[in-house]
Amino acid sequence: MKLLIVCTGNTCRSPMAEALVRKRLPQVEVQSAGIFAHDGSxxxxxxxxxxxxxGVLFAHQSKPVTRERVEWADLILTMTEQHKQLLLEQYPHAAEKLHTLPEYASQEAAAAWKSLQEAYADLETKRVRFASSFSGDPNTLQREFMHAHQHEIAHIQELEASMPAAxxxxxxxxxxxxxxxTLKExxxxxxxxxxxxxxEK
Structure with a gap:
């Protein structure tokens, strides 16, 4: 497996993660890079x-994310959701192999995200259906919908509050x-x- 780990400047989080992966998973080829990194810092x-x-010694010089590095990787793990979204905008073809480290590594986090996404989708389907059958004043649509679906909305709020850090x-x-x-994380x-x-082996 070829793994690319991405953060902002490639001087803190992603090189720390890269060094930990080298120690913990010697069979994985790993590189790190930064979205706004310069070469050689x-x-x-x-x-x-x-x-x-x-007990992890490492020598590191920063590298920017490039198309070549994105193409090289089988899996790209970012430090934040924002990093992930920025890479998705620039390299949409890499969407299938692009995740944040927490959402990919933790089954609990992945399951929580899936539950939340399903709840959002279900509520949106109900909102569209409600709007299509609503014959009253359009200004009251949102208020009426929220009142009719207050239990689903409360459930989504509970899921959001219990989400692990992304x-x-x-x-x-x-x-x-x-x-x-940060190292403990x-x-x-x-x-x-x-x-x-x-x-998965």
Whole structure:
């Protein structure tokens, strides 16, 4: 498998994740890149420090996302939903292999996203049906619909509130403690990713 991990500047989160994948999944070919990265910037000092604390030594120089890297990858994992959307806009043909790290690695997160998307779709179907049969004042349509479907709306709000984080926190420019927290997040999801890949063999 060829894995591309993407963040913003390719100096913190994605190189940390890349180093963890190299250690945890030596059979996977892995690269990292940044949507707004320049070639050749070093990893942030705090990233190097927390990785050394975790016993993971790595030398890193930043690289930008390119069409060649997107084509190279079998799987592209982003640090945030925004990164994913930006890549989808630029490389729509890569949609099938493009996910955030949390949604791809965690079955619980994937199941929660699926439930929420299904609830949204179901409510939208009901909204279209309701609008087509509604004969009253158009200004009252939304209020009447929300009143008629308050239980479904409350269910969606509960799902939204219980959603696992879709994004890996950006530690850039923040304290060493924030970097340690980000590393713990990355370790959790890379472990989940390793379990998933092993189980798919």
């Amino acid at each position: 070093p990893a942030s000092h705090q990233a190097v420090t927390v990785m050394e604390e975790a 994004d890996i926190m950006d530690p850039f420019g923040r304290s060493i403690e924030v970097y340690r927290t 990355l370790e959790f999801y890379v472990d989940k990713l390793a379990e998933k890949i092993h189980n």
